[in-house]
Every structure is written in structure tokens, then in C-alpha cells.
Amino acid sequence: MAVVWSILAQALHIALILAAAPLLTGVVRWMKARMMGRRGPHVLQPLRDLLKLLRKRPVLAENASAISLAAPYLAAGAAVAAAALVPSFARGMAFAPLADLILVAGLLAVGRVAMALAGMDVGTPFGGLGAAREMSFAALAEPALVVAALSLAILAGTTNLDAIAGSFRDGALGLRVSLGLALVALLAVAIAENARIPVDNPSTHLELTMVHEAMILEASGRHLALWDYAAQMRLLLWLSLLAAVFLPLGQAPAGSAPHWWVVGLAAWLVKIGGLALGLAAFESAIAKMRVFRVPEFLGAALLLGLLGAVLLFVSTGLA
Amino acid sequence: MRFGQLTYDLSHLLGGAVLLLSFVLLYQRRIGTVINAFAMQGMVLAAAAAWAAHAQGVPGLYLTALLAFGVKGLLIPFALHRLVRELNLHRTVETALGVGLSMTAGVALVGLCILVTLPATQDARLLSRESLAFAMSVVLLGMLMMITRRNAISQVIGLLSLENGLILAAIGVTGMPLVVELSTAALVLMLALVAGVFAFQIRERFDTLDTGSLEEHRGERR
Numbered sequence: 407m408a409v410v411w412s413i414l415a416q417a418l419h420i421a422l423i424l425a426a427a428p429l430l431t432g433v434v435r436w437m438k439a440r441m442m443g444r445r446g447p448h449v450l451q452p453l454r455d456l457l458k459l460l461r462k463r464p465v466l467a468e469n470a471s472a473i474s475l476a477a478p479y480l481a482a483g484a485a486v487a488a489a490a491l492v493p494s495f496a497r498g499m500a501f502a503p504l505a506d507l508i509l510v511a512g513l514l515a516v517g518r519v520a521m522a523l524a525g526m527d528v529g530t531p532f533g534g535l536g537a538a539r540e541m542s543f544a545a546l547a548e549p550a551l552v553v554a555a556l557s558l559a560i561l562a563g564t565t566n567l568d569a570i571a572g573s574f575r576d577g578a579l580g581l582r583v584s585l586g587l588a589l590v591a592l593l594a595v596a597i598a599e600n601a602r603i604p605v606d607n608p609s610t611h612l613e614l615t616m617v618h619e620a621m622i623l624e625a626s627g628r629h630l631a632l633w634d635y636a637a638q639m640r641l642l643l644w645l646s647l648l649a650a651v652f653l654p655l656g657q658a659p660a661g662s663a664p665h666w667w668v669v670g671l672a673a674w675l676v677k678i679g680g681l682a683l684g685l686a687a688f689e690s691a692i693a694k695m696r697v698f699r700v701p702e703f704l705g706a707a708l709l710l711g712l713l714g715a716v717l718l719f720v721s722t723g724l725a
Numbered sequence: 726m727r728f729g730q731l732t733y734d735l736s737h738l739l740g741g742a743v744l745l746l747s748f749v750l751l752y753q754r755r756i757g758t759v760i761n762a763f764a765m766q767g768m769v770l771a772a773a774a775a776w777a778a779h780a781q782g783v784p785g786l787y788l789t790a791l792l793a794f795g796v797k798g799l800l801i802p803f804a805l806h807r808l809v810r811e812l813n814l815h816r817t818v819e820t821a822l823g824v825g826l827s828m829t830a831g832v833a834l835v836g837l838c839i840l841v842t843l844p845a846t847q848d849a850r851l852l853s854r855e856s857l858a859f860a861m862s863v864v865l866l867g868m869l870m871m872i873t874r875r876n877a878i879s880q881v882i883g884l885l886s887l888e889n890g891l892i893l894a895a896i897g898v899t900g901m902p903l904v905v906e907l908s909t910a911a912l913v914l915m916l917a918l919v920a921g922v923f924a925f926q927i928r929e930r931f932d933t934l935d936t937g938s939l940e941e942h943r944g945e946r947r
Binding site for chain 2: 582586590702706709712716720
């Protein structure tokens with residue numbers, strides 16, 4: 407019976423994230439608009455855009471290679487696969503043994519590589535510029551993510567997200583300084599990965615400092631829909647990840663009956679909604695930083711993550 | 726190694742937050758945000774002191790918390806903001822070292838503190854040892870900030886945040902006499918006053934707050 411439940415939970419989880427990703431982006435945009443005193447588009451607008459774009463044929467440059475054709479599918483597939491692994495309302499889903507933080511980081515890297523290649527494929531200067539910037543940021547963001555994962559792994563004894571969420575939920579570890587440092591590092595990486603405001607501006611492609619939008623400037627039709635969907639999925643993934651690790655309250659434990667899922671689902675919605683509100687407030691309050699300051703920002707995140715890991719290493723070693 | 730009890734967890738976490746704010750001080754470049762980060766550090770320090778007073782049952786520490794909150798969280802930042810406004814300072818802080826380099830140096834210093842403090846205090850409890858390491862790191866990061874910044878106001882903030890580290894060490898140790906803390910607090914007020922006058926003087930003489938221009942007059946640069 408437990409197997410059936412775990413498969414059912416996984417299927418529900420995948421359906422949930424597939425539906426929630428465009429909604430989340432819509433909600434964040436709407437909240438931002440309200441905070442800035444605008445009425446803002448309807449919450450369902452990103453979904454409508456996706457549906458409209460999916461009906462349209464992509465227009466490709468004459469010299470576009472197979473990379474331009476394959477990259478959007480690869481990126482969207484990697485994003486969905488990664489998001490399917492991050493526990494949302496229940497632990498112990500069918501894919502839980504695969505849900506490794508390092509694997510999630512790797513899937514995110516696959517999506518990033520696909521996007522950078524697509525940016526460079528046609529040979530427009532903007533695409534190449536965006537790809538170069540994305541890669542130079544990733545050189546700092548990825549180690550920061552891995553170092554933060556290292557702190558979590560030392561504390562929980564595993565890199566499996568499901569198990570980490572479980573051991574943090576049980577509260578056996580208490581409050582730890584290293585956890586706080588890892589949280590700061592992960593927040594900075596999340597902001598950079600999702601091209602949110604201090605690093606990149608998600609709402610325009612008319613800016614010289616853009617990174618994410620520069621790479622998909624050439625995309626159109628179905629392909630653009632897939633790129634957008636991958637970006638929305640990544641945002642949901644990161645918020646889910648932060649909620650699962652740092653706010654594990656309310657998550658249904660592994661092997662629990664479906665009535666716990668309702669509680670978990672409500673808790674998940676509240677947590678994601680709260681994080682979205684925080685993101686919208688943060689983005690409304692802060693100005694975008696210069697591109698050349700981003701490596702400093704991410705470097706600081708990397709160092710703080712490293713500090714957390716060093717602290718754990720030393721204190722466990724000398725204790 | 727068990728960290729279960731909330732009392733120690735929370736004091737540990739607050740010590741870590743003070744350390745984190747030291748890094749924020751190192752990272753920020755704008756003078757206004759540096760002052761705000763310093764105010765925040767003072768407030769977190771006050772919270773740490775209040776928690777220590779509650780946990781250790783020492784009412785004298787409540788006074789320390791009140792002093793930290795009033796003086797470091799409100800009074801000095803307010804005075805510094807006024808100073809910045811009156812001197813009409815340009816908004817950016819020049820750094821002698823780059824931000825990346827000073828952050829790296831900061832992490833190295835924290836590592837050094839842990840390596841030095843933990844073996845030196847073998848017989849104490851682990852958490853108070855780690856808190857001591859944090860306090861020492863805050864002291865060293867304050868020194869680092871004084872070295873890496875050239876703006877007189879940032880240097881003053883480095884000095885004051887160094888003193889925050891001393892208070893953090895003091896509240897971690899049980900049985901710290903109140904007189905010492907009161908005199909330290911008075912010292913800090915005097916220090917802020919002198920620094921303010923000093924900043925005005927430099928500004929009047931050299932038309933800048935860059936302490937680099939003092940070097941010529943000491944005959945260090947020719």
C-alpha cells in the first residue's frame with residue numbers, strides 16, 4: 407500500500423508543480439505591481455501567454471543549428487525533472503531516493519548550459535553577451551550552492567533532500583549558525599539563478615545589463631513558451647527548496663495517509679505564498695546592481711556558505 | 726555533540742548573527758547602509774545580551790542590553806547619519822582592498838579565530854567556546870574594516886563594531902562585573918564624540934574624509 411501512496415503522491419506533486427509554476431510567476435508579478443501602485447496584469451496572464459505562444463510556430467534564424475531546436479526542450483525538461491524531485495506537500499514520494507541536492511544542482515546546470523548554448527548558437531552579439539555573463543555568474547553561484555549543500559549534508563548526514571527535510575522537521579538539530587549562513591548563501595544563489603532583481607531584471611529585455619533575457623532574445627513561438635516555462639519552473643523549484651529545507655513545518659511525513667496531504671498542501675501553499683510576498687517586497691524595495699557588482703555579491707554568498715561549512719567542520723573536528 | 730537546548734542555541738545564533746552583520750559591514754560600500762548595518766548589529770547585540778541576562782539570571786546584563794540598544798542601536802547611528810548629512814559626504818565608500826579580497830580575508834580571520842580559540846579553551850563547554858570564537862572574529866573583522874576603509878566615518882564604525890565584539894565576549898562569560906561594562910559603554914560614547922570632532926577637523930583641514938591625505942603630513946608619502 408505504501409508504494410501506491412508514494413507513486414500517487416509523486417504524480418500529484420508533478421501535476422501540482424506543472425500547474426503552479428505559471429501561477430506563481432503571475433502572483434509575484436501581481437504582488438509587485440500592487441506594491442508599486444499599479445493594478446497589474448491578471449494572475450493568470452503568464453498562463454495565457456504560454457497557451458498563446460504554444461500555438462505559434464517558432465521563427466528560427468537561417469543559420470540556426472540543431473542546438474536552437476533542441477535546447478528549449480532540454481532546458482524545460484531539466485527544470486521539470488529537478489522540480490519533480492524537490493518535496494512539496496509530502497515526503498517519501500516515489501522519486502525520493504533520487505532527490506539528491508547535487509542531482510538538483512546538476513539538472514539546473516544542464517538547463518543553464520542549454521540556455522547559454524542557445525544564446526550563442528545564432529551568433530547575435532546579445533546572445534553571446536548574455537551567455538558569457540550567465541556563465542561567469544554561474545562559476546560563483548554553483549560552488550555557493552554546493553558549499554551550502556555541504557553544510558546541510560554535514561548536519562543531516564546525507565545529501566538527499568527528502569532526508570534533509572525530514573531531519574530538519576524533526577527538530578533534532580536545533581538552531582545552528584551554519585544553517586543561517588547556508589540560508590543566506592542559498593538565498594543569494596536563488597536570486598541569481600532566477601534572474602531576480604538585484605542581479606538581473608526579469609520584467610524587461612530592453613536593458614543593456616540583462617542576462618537571462620539576452621539569451622532568449624531570438625526565441626519565439628513554442629520555443630519562447632518553453633523557455634518561459636523553464637524559468638517559471640525554476641522559480642517554483644527554488645521557493646519549494648527553501649521551504650522544504652528551512653521551513654519544514656506541516657509537511658506530511660513519509661508513508662502517511664492522504665488526509666495528511668491536505669495539511670501539507672495547505673502548509674506548502676502558505677509557505678510559497680509567504681516567500682512570494684517576500685520576494686515581491688524585496689524586489690520592489692531594492693535597485694538592480696551593476697553587472698560588475700554581481701560577482702562580488704555571489705562571491706560573498708560563496709564565502710558565507712564556505713564559512714558555514716568550515717565552522718561545522720572545525721567544531722565537529724575539535725569538539 | 727548535542728545542541729538540543731534552546732537557551733544555548735539561541736545565544737549561539739545571536740552571536741552568529743552579530744558575526745554575519747560584521748560581514749555585512751565589510752561588504753557594504755555606501756556610508757548610509759554601513760551605518761544602518763552597524764545599528765542593526767547594535768540591536769542584535771542588545772538582544773543577545775538580554776537573552777544572556779534571562780538565561781544566566783543576571784539582571785545586570787539587562788542594563789548592558791539597554792545600553793547597547795540605546796547607544797549603539799539608536800544614538801550613535803543617528804549621530805553618524807547627522808554627521809554624514811551635515812558634511813554632505815559623497816555617497817560611496819572607497820575601499821583600500823576590494824570587497825572580494827576583504828571578504829576573503831574576513832573568512833580567513835574567522836577560521837583563524839576558531840582554530841585559536843577552540844583548542845585554547847579545552848575545558849569549557851563547546852557552545853560557549855564557539856561563542857567566544859565568534860566574539861573574537863567580530864573584534865578582528867572590526868580591525869579589518871578599519872584597515873580596508875579609507876573614509877574616516879567607516880573607520881570609526883570599524884572601531885565601534887570591534888567594541889561590539891568585546892561586549893559579545895563579555896556577555897558570554899558568566900560573572901563579568903558590571904562596572905567594567907559600564908565603563909566600556911562610557912568609553913564608546915566618548916570615542917564616538919572624539920571621532921565626530923576628529924572627522925570635522927579632518928574635513929575642515931583637507932576638504933575630504935579620506936584619511937590617506939593625512940599620510941603626507943606625517944611624512945609617510947613623498
